[in-house]
Amino acid sequence: MSDISELERRVAYALDRISKAAARLQPAEGEDLSAALAAEREANAQLEARVSAIKERQETQVAALGAEANELRNALVEQDAMLQRMREVNAELRRSNAALREANAAGLADPDLVNAAMTAELEALRSLADASRTEIDAVLSQLEPLVEGDRHA
Numbered sequence: 001m002s003d004i005s006e007l008e009r010r011v012a013y014a015l016d017r018i019s020k021a022a023a024r025l026q027p028a029e030g031e032d033l034s035a036a037l038a039a040e041r042e043a044n045a046q047l048e049a050r051v052s053a054i055k056e057r058q059e060t061q062v063a064a065l066g067a068e069a070n071e072l073r074n075a076l077v078e079q080d081a082m083l084q085r086m087r088e089v090n091a092e093l094r095r096s097n098a099a100l101r102e103a104n105a106a107g108l109a110d111p112d113l114v115n116a117a118m119t120a121e122l123e124a125l126r127s128l129a130d131a132s133r134t135e136i137d138a139v140l141s142q143l144e145p146l147v148e149g150d151r152h153a
Helices: 001-105 110-153
Strands: none
Touching: 001 110
């Protein structure tokens, strides 16, 4: 039994030493853990701010690209309408010229045919001018942001 008493005394003494050492270590470890936790929270907040900034920048770019796509789509529709008008006017011009050639070949000078041919040719020139104006406007709309960027730089 004396061995058991001796072992109990040793175990009690060891537990007492462990308890005192743990008491000394816990405050220091707690401070370290608190500091580490605070650092992690700060790093997390910085990452969240970066993610938010990236998301906002991405949404702004997507909106700008969407607006640019709409502008380009509208310009394409306008150019397509101009092209269709030019095709129609040129077809009319070809018909008028063919009628005028037939009349001249038959020796019939018809002032109404000459007038119709001249009117069709003038309309073709107007259509070409409108198409050129539309194309110039499209080029200018692409150059305008570049010029504005140079002014701000």
